[in-house]
Amino acid sequence: xxxxxxxxxxxxxxxxxAPDALPDSLPAAPLPTVRPSxxxxxxxxxxxxxxxxxxxxxxxxxxxxxxxxxxxxxGRRYGVLAGTGRVLEALPHxxxxxxxxxxxxxxxxxxxxxxxxLRGYRFTGTxxxxxxxxxxxxxxxVLQVEGTFAEAVLLETLVLSILNYDSAVxxxxxxxxSAAVDRPCLEMGSRRAHEQAAVAAARAAVVGGFAGSSNxxxxxxxxxxxxxxxxxxxxLLHDDEPSAFASQVASLGPGTTLLVDTYDVRRGVExxxxxxxxxxxxxxxxSGDLGGLxxxxxxxxxxxxxTGTKIVVTSDLDEHAIAGLAAMxxxxxxxxxxxxxxSGAPTCGMVYKLVARADSSGVLQPVAxxxxxxxxxxxxxxxxxxxDADGRAVEEVVVGGPDDRVVAWAPGQAVDEAAxxxxxxxxxxxxxxxxxxLVPLVVDGAVDSRWVGAYGVxxxxxxxxxxxxxxxxxxxxxxxxxxAIPTVDLxxx
Amino acid sequence: xxxxxxxxxxxxxxxxxAPDALPDSLPAAPLPTVRPSxxxxxxxxxxxxxxxxxxxxxxxxxxxxxxxxxxxxxGRRYGVLAGTGRVLEALPHxxxxxxxxxxxxxxxxxxxxxxxxLRGYRFTGTxxxxxxxxxxxxxxxVLQVEGTFAEAVLLETLVLSILNYDSAVxxxxxxxxSAAVDRPCLEMGSRRAHEQAAVAAARAAVVGGFAGSSNxxxxxxxxxxxxxxxxxxxxLLHDDEPSAFASQVASLGPGTTLLVDTYDVRRGVExxxxxxxxxxxxxxxxSGDLGGLxxxxxxxxxxxxxTGTKIVVTSDLDEHAIAGLAAMxxxxxxxxxxxxxxSGAPTCGMVYKLVARADSSGVLQPVAxxxxxxxxxxxxxxxxxxxDADGRAVEEVVVGGPDDRVVAWAPGQAVDEAAxxxxxxxxxxxxxxxxxxLVPLVVDGAVDSRWVGAYGVxxxxxxxxxxxxxxxxxxxxxxxxxxAIPTVDLxxx
Numbered sequence: 005x006x007x008x009x010x011x012x013x014x015x016x017x018x019x020x021x022a023p024d025a026l027p028d029s030l031p032a033a034p035l036p037t038v039r040p041s042x043x044x045x046x047x048x049x050x051x052x053x054x055x056x057x058x059x060x061x062x063x064x065x066x067x068x069x070x071x072x073x074x075x076x077x078x079g080r081r082y083g084v085l086a087g088t089g090r091v092l093e094a095l096p097h098x099x100x101x102x103x104x105x106x107x108x109x110x111x112x113x114x115x116x117x118x119x120x121x122l123r124g125y126r127f128t129g130t131x132x133x134x135x136x137x138x139x140x141x142x143x144x145x146v147l148q149v150e151g152t153f154a155e156a157v158l159l160e161t162l163v164l165s166i167l168n169y170d171s172a173v174x175x176x177x178x179x180x181x182s183a184a185v186d187r188p189c190l191e192m193g194s195r196r197a198h199e200q201a202a203v204a205a206a207r208a209a210v211v212g213g214f215a216g217s218s219n220x221x222x223x224x225x226x227x228x229x230x231x232x233x234x235x236x237x238x239x240l241l242h243d244d245e246p247s248a249f250a251s252q253v254a255s256l257g258p259g260t261t262l263l264v265d266t267y268d269v270r271r272g273v274e275x276x277x278x279x280x281x282x283x284x285x286x287x288x289x290x291s292g293d294l295g296g297l298x299x300x301x302x303x304x305x306x307x308x309x310x311t312g313t314k315i316v317v318t319s320d321l322d323e324h325a326i327a328g329l330a331a332m333x334x335x336x337x338x339x340x341x342x343x344x345x346x347s348g349a350p351t352c353g354m355v356y357k358l359v360a361r362a363d364s365s366g367v368l369q370p371v372a373x374x375x376x377x378x379x380x381x382x383x384x385x386x387x388x389x390x391x392d393a394d395g396r397a398v399e400e401v402v403v404g405g406p407d408d409r410v411v412a413w414a415p416g417q418a419v420d421e422a423a424x425x426x427x428x429x430x431x432x433x434x435x436x437x438x439x440x441x442l443v444p445l446v447v448d449g450a451v452d453s454r455w456v457g458a459y460g461v462x463x464x465x466x467x468x469x470x471x472x473x474x475x476x477x478x479x480x481x482x483x484x485x486x487x488a489i490p491t492v493d494l495x496x497x
Numbered sequence: 498x499x500x501x502x503x504x505x506x507x508x509x510x511x512x513x514x515a516p517d518a519l520p521d522s523l524p525a526a527p528l529p530t531v532r533p534s535x536x537x538x539x540x541x542x543x544x545x546x547x548x549x550x551x552x553x554x555x556x557x558x559x560x561x562x563x564x565x566x567x568x569x570x571x572g573r574r575y576g577v578l579a580g581t582g583r584v585l586e587a588l589p590h591x592x593x594x595x596x597x598x599x600x601x602x603x604x605x606x607x608x609x610x611x612x613x614x615l616r617g618y619r620f621t622g623t624x625x626x627x628x629x630x631x632x633x634x635x636x637x638x639v640l641q642v643e644g645t646f647a648e649a650v651l652l653e654t655l656v657l658s659i660l661n662y663d664s665a666v667x668x669x670x671x672x673x674x675s676a677a678v679d680r681p682c683l684e685m686g687s688r689r690a691h692e693q694a695a696v697a698a699a700r701a702a703v704v705g706g707f708a709g710s711s712n713x714x715x716x717x718x719x720x721x722x723x724x725x726x727x728x729x730x731x732x733l734l735h736d737d738e739p740s741a742f743a744s745q746v747a748s749l750g751p752g753t754t755l756l757v758d759t760y761d762v763r764r765g766v767e768x769x770x771x772x773x774x775x776x777x778x779x780x781x782x783x784s785g786d787l788g789g790l791x792x793x794x795x796x797x798x799x800x801x802x803x804t805g806t807k808i809v810v811t812s813d814l815d816e817h818a819i820a821g822l823a824a825m826x827x828x829x830x831x832x833x834x835x836x837x838x839x840s841g842a843p844t845c846g847m848v849y850k851l852v853a854r855a856d857s858s859g860v861l862q863p864v865a866x867x868x869x870x871x872x873x874x875x876x877x878x879x880x881x882x883x884x885d886a887d888g889r890a891v892e893e894v895v896v897g898g899p900d901d902r903v904v905a906w907a908p909g910q911a912v913d914e915a916a917x918x919x920x921x922x923x924x925x926x927x928x929x930x931x932x933x934x935l936v937p938l939v940v941d942g943a944v945d946s947r948w949v950g951a952y953g954v955x956x957x958x959x960x961x962x963x964x965x966x967x968x969x970x971x972x973x974x975x976x977x978x979x980x981a982i983p984t985v986d987l988x989x990x
Contacts, residue, residue: 020936021628021964023947023956044714045692047685049725051713056727056748062734069730094692107717115748135514153734160728164688165695192540195657196844198694199538199587202658220544221537224600232542234549235653237562237851240864241555241646255549255608267867291866341844350838351689358730371733373784374760443513454516463516471514 042097043104043125046161048113054154055118063121063154066362068384071133071147071167073140077175077349079484082475084178084468085146086208087170088136089460091163092451098162100125121154128449129155132442134387136460137174137211137468139475141400143491145385146354148442153361160356168354169201170208172346177212178472179323179347180339182480185330189337190231191217192318193344205344211464214339227458236290239266249279259285261316264301265292273301277308286314286335294319295332302333322347323482359404360384370406383495388438389474397474397489401438404495535590536597536618539654541606547647548611556614556647559855561877564626564640564660566633570668570842572977575968577671577961578639579701580663581629582953584656585944591655593618614647621942622648625935627880629953630667630704630961632968634893636984638878639847641935646854653849661847662694663701665839669816670705671965672840673832675973676820681708682830683724685811686837698837704957707832720951729783732759742772752778754809757794758785766794770801779807779828787812788825795826815840816975852897853877863899876988881931882967890967890982894931897988 057063076083100108100122108114108122129151140146147163149156181189191209194202194217206222216229223230234252242248249262258280264272264287276287287305289297294317305313317329318338326337342348359382360368370382383404390399445452454460472479479488550556569576593601593615601607601615622644633639640656642649674682684702687695687710699715709722716723727745735741742755751773757765757780769780780798782790787810798806810822811831819830835841852875853861863875876897883892938945947953965972972981 020933021631021956021960022936023952039714042692044712044717045687045695046713047687047711047725048713048716048723049711049727052725052749053727053731056731056745057734059748060735060740060744062744065734067734104717107713111716111723113713113716113723138514153730157730160730161688161695162692165690165692168689169691169694194538194540195654195849196661196846197658198662198691198697199535199655199658200693201662201691202538202654204691218540218542219537220539220541220601220606221532223541223604223606224537224597230541230604230606232540232545234542234546236866237646237650237653238546238549240851240866241550241558241560241854242553243857247553251553251555252549255552256545265866341846345838345843350843351834353689353834356688358733361734364736373729373733373758440513443515459516463514467514 039103040097041099041101041104042094042162043100043122043158044107045165046158050158050160051108051114051118051122053157054121055114057153057157058117058121064152066366066368067151067153067156067358068360068368069149069156069160069356070145070359070385071149071163071354071356072143072145073352073354075142075353076487077346080175080349081479081481081485081488082175082178082472083140083171083352084174084212085134085138085140085167085171086136086174086211086464087166087204088133088147088445089456089464090166090170090204090207091131091147092445092460093456094162094166095127095159095446095451098125098127098159125155125158126449127151127155127159127446129446130444130448131446133445134441135443135464135467136455137464137466137471138441139397139468139471140171141487141489141491143402143493144400145387145402145442148384149356150384164354164356166204168352169350170204170211171352171354172350173205173208173344174212174468175349175352176323176343176347177209177214178468179482180321180326180337180343181213182472183323183327183330183482184337187335187337188215189213189326189339190215190316191219191340191343192232192338193340193342194219196341197344202344207461209339209343210461211468213465213469225457226461228461233261233288234263236263236266239263245272246275246279249275253280258283261286261288261314263288263290265290265297269297269301270304273304273308277305277310277313282309282311282313284310284313286316288316288318288338290318292319294325294334295329298329298332298334327482370404385495387441389441389489391437391439391474395474396476398476399489400491402491402493402495404493532596533590534592534594534597535587535655536593536615536651537600538658539651543651543653544601544607544611544615546650547614548607550646550650551610551614557645559859559861560644560646560649560851561853561861562642562649562653562849563638563852563878564642564656564847564849565636565638566845566847568635568846569980570839570846573668573842574972574974574978574981575668575671575965576633576664576845577667577705578627578629578631578633578660578664579667579704579957580659580697581626581640581938582949582957583659583663583697583700584640585938585953586949587655587659588620588652588939588944591618591620591652618648618651619942620644620648620652620939622939623937623941624939626938627934628936628957628960629948630957630959630964631934632890632961632964633664634980634982634984636895636986637893638880638895638935641877642849643877657847657849659697661845662843663697663704664845664847665843666698666701666837667705667961668842668845669836669840670702670707671961672816672975673814673819673830673836674706675965676816676823676975677830678823680828680830682706682819682832683708683809684710684712684833684836685725685831686833686835687712689834690837695837700954702832702836703954704961706958706962718950719954721954726754726781727756729756729759732756738765739768739772742768746773751776754779754781754807756781756783758783758790762790762794763797766797766801770798770803770806775802775804775806777803777806779809781809781811781831783811785812787818787827788822791822791825791827820975863897878988880934882934882982884930884932884967888967889969891969892982893984895984895986895988897986
């Protein structure tokens, strides 16, 4: 025993921080970690606005809200929209049931009339948006939510939470997969993100081109391929490295990936090939100078006859580190922290703005905060990407203004019926071909199931690769720059 | 109609990105957004390691894992531990039931023996840790998980996800509340974080000293005070600002907070006092030069007789902006993006390392990756904070080494029985008083309910304020610097 630890005179009034005994008034059992309703994943002011609007009658005014971002993270060339499928999956769970209503009543958040409205709430409006996986730029109207003020305003917080996080991750992922060229990138960042955000991050990584994830829940929910074999703890658990490797190969087969840097990499590689033979699937390097080590390990593997054994690197990679390893004999990149935190831009800055609402006569009028910048013109927007003769994107075209003059874009309507009159025409076609960007996601409250689940993720990943391939070549540079194409706002004054 | 929008020659093969019709093989109904089990919020390699260890018998070796961080974010003086209560809340839900087991079997992640083990899994070990809200430094063993390898290794990903995110937010929150001195800080960042992370962020903000949150789910789950009244959309919904304000005051009372910067702040303040009278609760400024505006608005409010009306500011604040407003007539700070993204450090870099495990004779042996730095000495650690005669913290003392020589810290054991022999003694007491930092959280699988739910959050917030008050004064400076106190590692070689 040491006197130093007796510490009877510990000076803090808080001591160890241990709380007093649990008051009898509190339940002893912990709360569930998740609850089926997502309706309270919401800022309080959405509900207090609803209360006041129900009282004065404006709650039932027809409204259009749009989601967009005013700028990309500093120096980024493009953003990648992700999370749309998750918004649609959440929508049917946005319900106020007894647990939510009891809480709101008990704490006096809203009045009885509002509680009655919430009890019957379901979203019956229409949502258009960019396809998940689509590239976006400043001012791109990536989501349009149309319905009564009451129905549409309640979704603000949840929609933004999902799109801001998922798009931040997908945008980082796309830079990484772009830097990796043809080498697969694997998502391994679950431990560096909130435990549910980690699932969304795995999904968004795949939208951005990743080949798989370590996250099992993402595998279950979205059909994402999961990967991973062993950590340093597994080697340390055993009496020595050869016995750890022998155990892993016996259980997982010689095609497994052995982590060779617990003690000494050179001896680790020796032990690995000794345990698995020359058919060893891969070795993983998780520390040190990855490029230099990869060269040495590749030579050693080849000398040992393990010419087909791959090299996986996984230590604090980001898009710049990946690009820096392009000339090195690396086969697979595992990315964690920088991916799930958006590689320096952990949220997208998307906003959910009221852009049009019915006046007292029921006519939809453009509205906007007076101080908003040029991307916040009022009015519902149409959006399209313009291409040159070679099929390269040249500009993002956004058109807004009074609703009856600009756009009458009905869900499912054909492209050539989608634009209203009044927009500056292009009679000579000299501005190039346009690809319209807004597609129907929810029509009169009905979610289009093609966008959700595993199928939605596959489609989003495929669409992202196509849309990215159409960008100007400079778009894929990692250096600081301007958006890859300008956003041209043709909004009527 | 404009030709430009006809776009029949849209060059992308992907077109709008709309997927094909849903294959019949896929379910039409979206998945639930949350599932009751948290067991798959886990990296795949935890389960494959388990499989191999079950096969070779090492799965049942007694192990100690520790959570610590090797460094603080660049320039930070201290970190704040948060999420401990959430780890304990999640523990009883870490169960493998049919949905999880079916997935693992169908996708071949693990073999039948492992599935059998998982079916019966529950954590029966012991967890010690720093009290939630405690200050930590590099090398502080903030959590110790002790049990068989099989039981303890499975928790790695979930534990790290929770502690890394929650502590990142609490660490940022503490800097903000420190900069705000006696003015309340309110959390409003839900829309800039994953929707479930947002709830954790609200909770962690309160641990770091915030007075409340806009997040309703955090209110329900953790008894956190919720705040918020209206957004710009509410003003824009109405025909003009006076009618919007009149509606809000009629519904929410004159004590409400009116958002006055939708059109023109000066006229907004006029309209606000006209609507609510001089008893108006507060006005909110969400754009522009907040300091200059606050001076003007304060003068205007006072001139109008609304001397008790408070000023809330909410536009892209961080700890530096808060500090910069210290001399301005601001009453409340609302903080969003920078808080929920950890103010530049969106994750903590905590790791979960095997530090000791039984050998084949059952004797616990220290283990460590060879390349680990000095904070990764093997062996279970004891930790205490040392204080000077004035009650100021002077150093973080960490002691590790062979288990039988250093520490025999049994949960619930008194402080003066907590240290083993062999540690350098302090016979003259010249090193000052020590406050032990590790407290029991889970004993033989039983969660101490005092750490969870609303009660746990209250205790954590109280404890944080006490622990922060004991730091050297320099600890609260926002400028770049070293950790406020050094970590002294007395680990035996």
